[in-house]
Amino acid sequence: MIKRNxxxxxxxxxxxxxxxxxxxALRREIWANVRVLATAQHRHMLDQVNEFFxxxxxxxxxxxxxNQALTALTARLLLGLDDVLLAEKPxxxxxxxxxxxxxxxxxxCFYQRIPIGHVEAGLRTWDIQNPFPEEANRVITGKLAxxxxxxxEGSRKNLLKDGVPNENIIVTxxxxxxxxxxxxxxxxALGVELDPAKRLVLVTSHRRENFGVPFRNICRALQTLAxxxxxxxxxxxxxxxxxxxxxxxxxxxxxxxxxxCEPLDYAPFISAMKCAYIILTDSGGVQEEAPALGKPxxxxxxxxxxxxxxxxxxVKLVGSNYERIVQEAQKLLDNEDAYRAMAHGVSPYGxxxxxxxxxxxxxxxxxxxxx
Numbered sequence: 328m329i330k331r332n333x334x335x336x337x338x339x340x341x342x343x344x345x346x347x348x349x350x351x352a353l354r355r356e357i358w359a360n361v362r363v364l365a366t367a368q369h370r371h372m373l374d375q376v377n378e379f380f381x382x383x384x385x386x387x388x389x390x391x392x393x394n395q396a397l398t399a400l401t402a403r404l405l406l407g408l409d410d411v412l413l414a415e416k417p418x419x420x421x422x423x424x425x426x427x428x429x430x431x432x433x434x435x436c437f438y439q440r441i442p443i444g445h446v447e448a449g450l451r452t453w454d455i456q457n458p459f460p461e462e463a464n465r466v467i468t469g470k471l472a473x474x475x476x477x478x479x480e481g482s483r484k485n486l487l488k489d490g491v492p493n494e495n496i497i498v499t500x501x502x503x504x505x506x507x508x509x510x511x512x513x514x515x516a517l518g519v520e521l522d523p524a525k526r527l528v529l530v531t532s533h534r535r536e537n538f539g540v541p542f543r544n545i546c547r548a549l550q551t552l553a554x555x556x557x558x559x560x561x562x563x564x565x566x567x568x569x570x571x572x573x574x575x576x577x578x579x580x581x582x583x584x585x586x587x588c589e590p591l592d593y594a595p596f597i598s599a600m601k602c603a604y605i606i607l608t609d610s611g612g613v614q615e616e617a618p619a620l621g622k623p624x625x626x627x628x629x630x631x632x633x634x635x636x637x638x639x640x641x642v643k644l645v646g647s648n649y650e651r652i653v654q655e656a657q658k659l660l661d662n663e664d665a666y667r668a669m670a671h672g673v674s675p676y677g678x679x680x681x682x683x684x685x686x687x688x689x690x691x692x693x694x695x696x697x698x
Contacts, residue, residue: 329358330360331360332418332419333359333360333418333419333421334364334420335361335421336365336422336428336429337365337384338366338368339372339373339424339426340375341610341612342373342428344376344506344612345423345506346423347376347377347506348505348509348681349423349446351380352685352686353686356690362385364387365384365388365389366390367388375592380506386415388404388411390403390407394568397460401431404427404428404431404432405434408431408432409439412436417441418441419443419444419473420441422443422444424447425461426461426464427464429464430460430467430468433468433471433472434467434471436471442474444473444685444689445468445474446502446685447501448465448469448472448475448486449481449484449491450465450478450611450632451465454630458630459535459536460535461632469489473495474497474688474692475496476499477496477498478499479500479501481634482498500677500678502677503612503616504616504619504674504678505681507679508679509679515594515598517599518592521560522560525560526558526559527559527561527599528552529562529563529599529602529603529608530549530607532545532563532566532607533566533568533610534609534628537628538570540647544649546575546579547578552653554582555653556660559584559604560584561582563575563588564588564589564590565587567589600613601620603622604622604660605623605625605656606622606625607624607645607652608625609626611632614642615636618641618674618675619674623641623643623659623669623670624669625642625645625656626642626643626645627645627647628644629644635675636673638675639675640668641671641673643669
C-alpha cells in the first residue's frame with residue numbers, strides 16, 4: 328500500500344479548533360500519513376487547543392512576534408514554509424479559514440505545485456477591505472486551492488460566483504460544529520467564578536478592523552450596559568494585543584460587575600458560552616458555535632461572511648455603533664419575546680459530520696493509487 332503524505336497546517340486558535348476534527352479523522356485512515364505543521368501565528372492560544380484535542384505538531388515554525396506587522400509575518404511565513412515543503416514533499420496540504428497563515432501556505436504550495444485543500448472555503452463579504460485582511464486572504468486562497476470544502480450552500484454559491492468549477496466544491500458543513508459537539512457533551516470547568524443566579528453577558532472582541540475609534544465605541548457601550556444593569560454579570564476574556572487589552576482595561580476594569588480575564592482555553596470558553604444569556608462578539612467562530620447552543624449573538628461588525636445565522640434570526644449585526652449596541656443588548660435583557668425569537672437553537676452550519684466528508688474527498692482522490 329502506498330501511503331499518501333498529508334500535511335495539515337494550523338496557525339491560530341480558530342484554525343486549530345476547526346482543523347482538529349479533520350486531523351483526528353485523517354489519522355484513522357490507513358492510507359494517510361498525517362503530519363501537522365504549526366506556524367504559531369498565535370502561540371499560546373494555539374497550544375491550548377492542540378493540548379485539549381491531543382494533537383502534537385511534528386513541525387513548529389514558532390513564527391509569532393509581539394504586535395507583529397502583516398508584511399513581516401507574511402515574509403517570515405513564506406520563507407519558513409518553503410523549507411518545510413521542500414523537506415516534507417506532501418501529496419496534499421490542508422488549511423482552514425482566512426488567516427495570513429492560510430494565504431501564505433496557499434501561495435507557497437502554488438509555487439511548488441502542491442495541491443491544497445481549503446477547509447471552510449467560500450466565505451465572502453465581497454468587500455476586499457472588510458474584514459481586513461481576512462477577505463483578501465480567503466479570496467487568494469480560493470484562487471489557488473484544488474479542493475474547496477464549503478460549509479454551506481451559500482458558500483458554494485460564492486465560490487461559483489468567484490469562478491471555481493462546481494466539481495471542485497464539496498459542501499460539508501462546518502468542522503467547528505464537529506469540534507463543538509465533541510466538547511459541549513463534556514462537563515468542563517469554566518475556571519472563572521460566576522454567580523449562577525445572575526444572567527451572564529459574554530463578550531469577545533479582538534478584530535483588527537475594530538482597532539482605534541470603533542473599539543473604543545464598543546468598550547464605551549459595554550461600560551454603559553454594565554452600569555445600567557448591575558444585576559447582570561459581564562465576562563470578557565481579553566485578547567493580549569495591546570490595541571485591545573489597553574483600551575478594554577481603560578473602560579471596563581473599574582466596573583464592579585465586569586469580569587476581565589485572560590483568554591480562556593477552548594474548553595472553558597465553550598463552558599462560558601453554555602452559561603451565557605447573550606453573547607456580544609466580533610469572532611467568526613462564535614457566530615457559528617453560539618446559535619447551535621441556543622444563544623443570541625450580537626455581532627460587533629458592520630458585515631459578516633456568515634449570513635446564514637443572520638437570515639435565521641439568531642444573529643444580529645450591530646457593528647461598532649455605541650447606540651445600537653446598547654439598544655439591541657438592552658432589548659434582549661428586557662424583552663422576553665425578543666430574546667426567545669433569537670434563542671431557538673438553530674444550527675445552519677452543520678451536523679457534526681463535516682470532517683468525515685472532507686476525509687472522504689481525499690480518500691476518493693487517492694484511492695486509485697493506494698489500493
